[in-house]
Amino acid sequence: MYSSLILLPFLSVIALNLPFRNLMKKLAFVVCLLVLLVQISLIVCPSICIWSNDLDIFGSFLQFNFAVDNLSRVMLFCIGIVLLAALFVQRYIIDDEERIFNFVNVLLLILIGMDGIVMVRDIFSLYIFLEITAVGSFILIGFNKDVDAFEAAFKYIILSVVATVLMLSSIALLLIVSGSTSFSSISDALKTSPDSLLISSAVAIFLCACFIKAGLIPFHGWLADTYSAAPAAVSVLLAGIVTKTVGAYTLIRIVNSVFGFESSINSLLLVIGIISIVIGALAALGQRDFKRMLAYSSISQVGYIILGLGCGTTLGLAGAVFHLFNHSIFKTLLFVNSAAVELETGTTDMNGLSGLSKKMPFTAMTSVVASLSAAGIPPLSGFWSKLIIIMALWMSGFYVYAVIAILASVLTLAYFLSLQRMVFFGRLKEDSANIKEAGLGLMFPALILALIIVAVGLFFPFIINTFILPAGNILGG
Amino acid sequence: MRLFWSYGLFISILCIIGFYCILVTYNLIRALVGLEILIKAATLLIIVAGYITGHEALAQSLVITLIVIEAVVITVAVGIVLGIRSHNNSLDARKIRNLKG
Numbered sequence: 001m002y003s004s005l006i007l008l009p010f011l012s013v014i015a016l017n018l019p020f021r022n023l024m025k026k027l028a029f030v031v032c033l034l035v036l037l038v039q040i041s042l043i044v045c046p047s048i049c050i051w052s053n054d055l056d057i058f059g060s061f062l063q064f065n066f067a068v069d070n071l072s073r074v075m076l077f078c079i080g081i082v083l084l085a086a087l088f089v090q091r092y093i094i095d096d097e098e099r100i101f102n103f104v105n106v107l108l109l110i111l112i113g114m115d116g117i118v119m120v121r122d123i124f125s126l127y128i129f130l131e132i133t134a135v136g137s138f139i140l141i142g143f144n145k146d147v148d149a150f151e152a153a154f155k156y157i158i159l160s161v162v163a164t165v166l167m168l169s170s171i172a173l174l175l176i177v178s179g180s181t182s183f184s185s186i187s188d189a190l191k192t193s194p195d196s197l198l199i200s201s202a203v204a205i206f207l208c209a210c211f212i213k214a215g216l217i218p219f220h221g222w223l224a225d226t227y228s229a230a231p232a233a234v235s236v237l238l239a240g241i242v243t244k245t246v247g248a249y250t251l252i253r254i255v256n257s258v259f260g261f262e263s264s265i266n267s268l269l270l271v272i273g274i275i276s277i278v279i280g281a282l283a284a285l286g287q288r289d290f291k292r293m294l295a296y297s298s299i300s301q302v303g304y305i306i307l308g309l310g311c312g313t314t315l316g317l318a319g320a321v322f323h324l325f326n327h328s329i330f331k332t333l334l335f336v337n338s339a340a341v342e343l344e345t346g347t348t349d350m351n352g353l354s355g356l357s358k359k360m361p362f363t364a365m366t367s368v369v370a371s372l373s374a375a376g377i378p379p380l381s382g383f384w385s386k387l388i389i390i391m392a393l394w395m396s397g398f399y400v401y402a403v404i405a406i407l408a409s410v411l412t413l414a415y416f417l418s419l420q421r422m423v424f425f426g427r428l429k430e431d432s433a434n435i436k437e438a439g440l441g442l443m444f445p446a447l448i449l450a451l452i453i454v455a456v457g458l459f460f461p462f463i464i465n466t467f468i469l470p471a472g473n474i475l476g477g
Numbered sequence: 478m479r480l481f482w483s484y485g486l487f488i489s490i491l492c493i494i495g496f497y498c499i500l501v502t503y504n505l506i507r508a509l510v511g512l513e514i515l516i517k518a519a520t521l522l523i524i525v526a527g528y529i530t531g532h533e534a535l536a537q538s539l540v541i542t543l544i545v546i547e548a549v550v551i552t553v554a555v556g557i558v559l560g561i562r563s564h565n566n567s568l569d570a571r572k573i574r575n576l577k578g
Contacts, residue, residue, distance in 0.1 A: 124539055131546045138553045147564040150557055151573045157554045158499065161512045164550075165495075168519035168543065175526040175536070176481070225576040 002068045005042070005076065005115045009035050009108040016105060025097045028104040032087055035108065039115075040080035043073055066119045071321055075118045075249055078328045081452070082240035083111060085332050085445040089339050090233035092441030103143065103233070110136035110237070114245045123171055123258070124181040127164070130213070130246050134160050137242055140234045141226060152229035155222040163212035166205045173202035183257050190259065203259050207268065210254065214247020216306065217276040220299050227295035228348070232339035235291055239298050240332035248305050248324055252317070261312035269310030274404055276303030281411035285418070290338045290348040293419055294331065300412065301327045301374065307405060308389040311396045319388030322464075326373065326381045326456070333370040333449040337363050340438035340446075341423065350419070355428035359435045362443055364424040366450040371416035373453045376409045381456035384464070484525045491518035503570045505558045509551060516547050 012031050016024045024031075068076075090103050113133030120126050138160075141153040175181065177199055178189030190199060208219075215223035223243070227235050251269075259265060280300030287293040305327065308320030340363045341356065342348050357364035373382035386409060393402040437443075456463055491514060498511030520540055527536020558568065565572050 124542070128542065128546060131550060135549055135553050138550075138557065142557055142560055145560060147561065147573070148575050150560045150564065151576055153557045154505065154554070154561065154573075155576075157550070157557060158508060158512065161550060161554075162499075162515070165512075165515045165519045168516075169522055171539075172519065172522040172526040175523065175532070176530055179530045179532055181535070181539070229576055 002042075002119060003066050005039055005119070006066075006112055008038060009111045009115070013105055013108045013112075016101070016108075025101045028097075028101040029087070029091055032104040032107060033084070035111070036080050036084045036087065039076060039111075040084070043077045043080065067121050068119055071249075071252070072118045074321055074325050075245060076115065078325055079111065079114050079118070079241055079245065081449070082237065082328055082332050083107060085240065085336055085449065086233045086237040088441055088445045089236055089336055090231075092439060093232055093339065093343060099143075103140070106136050106139050106143075107237075110140070110242065114241065117245055117250065121184070121257075122182045123174065123186065123254075126250065127167055127171065130167075130250070131164065133242060133246055134164075137234075137238060140237065141230045143234060144231045146229070146231075148229040149231065152222070152225040156226050159212055159219070159222045163209040166209040166212070170202045170206035170209065173198055173205070177202070187258050187260065200264075203265065204268075206254060206259075207251070207265070210247055210251040211272060212247075213243070214251065214302055214306075215243055215299055216247075216272050216302060217279050217299065218272075220276075220280075223299060224292050224295040227298070228289055228291040232335070232342055236332055236335040236339065239294065239335050240328045243298070244302070244305075244324055244328055248302055248320075251306065252309055252320060252324075255309060256317065266310050266312045269306050270398065270401055273303045273305075273307035273310055274401055276300060277307065277405060277408045278303075278411075281408050281415065284415040285411065287415075288350050290341060290350055290353075290419070290423060291335070292348075293350075293415060294334050294338060297374065297412070297415065298327075298331055300408070301331070304386060304389055304405065307401065308392060311389075311392040311398070313392055313396055315388060315395065316392035318464075319385055319392050322388060323382075323385035326385045326453075329449055329452050329456075330370040330373045330382060333366060333446060333453070334374075336442060336446050336449065337367040337370070340442045343442075344435050344438060350422040353423045354426045355424070356435070357424040358428050360424075360437045362437055363446065364420075366446045367424065368420060369450045369453055371420060373457070375413035375416050377413075379457045379460070381453050381460070384457065384460045481525060481529050484521070488518050488522050488525070491515075491521070505561065505568045505570055506555075508570070509554055509558065512554075513547075513551060516543075520544070520547075 012035055016028055016031060087107065091100060094100060110133055113129045113136060116129030117126060117133065120129060138153050138157055141156065142149050171181065174186050177193055178186045180186065193199065212219040227239050230238060255261065255265060277300050280296050280303060284293050284296035284300060287296060305320045305323050308316045308323060338348060340360065341353065344360065345353060347353065369380065373380035376383045376386040390402050390405055393405065495511050495515035495518060498514060499508050502508055502511065520543055523536055523539055523543070527533050561573060562568055
């Protein structure tokens with residue numbers, strides 16, 4: 001059933017590029033919308049009858065080991081939502097048929113890549129899908145042919161290829177140890193074979209590659225540039241889901257189902273996580289560019305995810321997955337808001353912005369919801385995930401890390417409040433008479449995302465038992 | 478295993494050359510050449526791994542897939558370099574320093 005999540009976008013790309021291109025250019029937006037809606041509806045109600053097992057005939061053509069557990073379902077849902085938001089933003093900002101067509105094609109490729117990352121159970125297929133996603137992102141960052149965007153894309157390419165090389169070397173070393181590339185056999189081989197330099201270097205190299213892909217602190221050089229120089233819709237896409245899937249999700253999956261939680265891996269994750277949280281938050285405080293501040297905030301929030309993973313307990317894992325979900329929702333919302341601000345005022349420099357809440361009340365309101373959720377204010381969704389992570393740290397006995405994580409949460413609140421004060425509150429500038437609220441095309445995704453944040457926060461008792469704890473618990477099922 | 482370490486020496490020399498190339502040069506195309514050398518080192522490592530463990534067929538299929546993907550990545554990267562060149566009229570990395578902070 002789930003192999004159709006790969007096949008459907010793949011067939012749509014082929015169909016879009018066959019003859020009748022002029023017709024297809026008109027249809028491209030609708031096709032992509034339908035594919036994403038199918039993905040979301042498949043995750044939300046898996047029992048719809050049209051998804052009967054007959055589709056597995058197509059799945060048998062694919063030579064990948066696909067498996068879907070609760071963690072994958074959470075990720076597939078996020079992917080659908082964030083790509084939908086990015087599609088709407090691009091549609092609203094650029095009204096040119098040709099460019100929408102190009103964007104949709106690359107977006108569908110990225111969708112294939114990310115769906116694949118989430119579903120594969122084989123380390124080499126994981127690499128293939130990571131590269132598909134990365135190549136799509138390179139193209140989209142340079143989509144507007146802007147010189148800054150090219151610079152950012154080049155930095156991203158260099159670091160991404162270095163991460164790839166590290167990952168391939170690790171795959172080769174694991175091949176020597178286990179003689180296979182599937183998750184289960186590597187995991188078995190690592191359990192039975194004695195500790196050696198080969199194994200520990202393979203594990204370290206792979207973790208390092210994941211840290212580069214996730215943009216964690218010693219390797220964060222490309223992330224802020226990429227997010228701030230990319231076109232608005234692409235920032236939504238990258239910040240919302242791409243770096244989370246290729247970095248954080250891969251890390252969670254690999255540590256959980258291949259390497260296993262050992263004390264050395266756990267302490268590495270904890271240290272990298274806490275450094276990312278603190279330095280990311282401090283760097284965000286000093287930024288004067290809307291999108292750059294959000295980028296550093298992203299580093300800091302991914303730090304929380306890694307910290308939750310580093311606990312090595314079921315609760316910590318559940319917290320990490322929940323924070324991954326929350327983070328992709330609220331960061332997408334914030335980047336949609338930054339797209340609205342950029343479109344209406346022509347700048348993302350916070351020194352040139354002030355008092356926009358009088359002109360753009362809806363954007364201001366949704367960004368307050370997202371910021372408070374990110375800062376962990378109850379009852380919004382971000383509060384609960386941070387609470388779970390900190391509880392998991394405390395219960396595992398990492399008291400120092402728990403205290404630092406709480407204090408860094410105050411830093412998060414500080415930079416988001418300063419962002420709100422500089423951009424949306426305060427006195428309106430004189431020359432901003434013709435700024436108006438962004439149109440429906442931007443308000444609709446923002447509204448949906450804000451509703452998800454509030455709803456997940458309010459219905460937390462239901463959500464935690466239905467989705468989040470199972471995601472930490474039954475990762476195999 | 479002794480075979481592995483002798484190949485391993487050569488692979489690590491390739492890796493050092495690749496990293497040195499990326500770190501030292503200011504020319505964007507040369508940086509891509511450095512990346513290619515790095516990927517070649519990884520490719521060689523996979524072949525050696527397959528040879529030692531007796532999984533030559535598996536290693537071959539992995540390497541062929543890898544070569545295809547690497548070609549795609551480098552093509553896109555060269556496209557980006559062309560874009561930079563059309564803006565700056567040079568390939569010097571010292572001239573692209575707009576983003577910082």
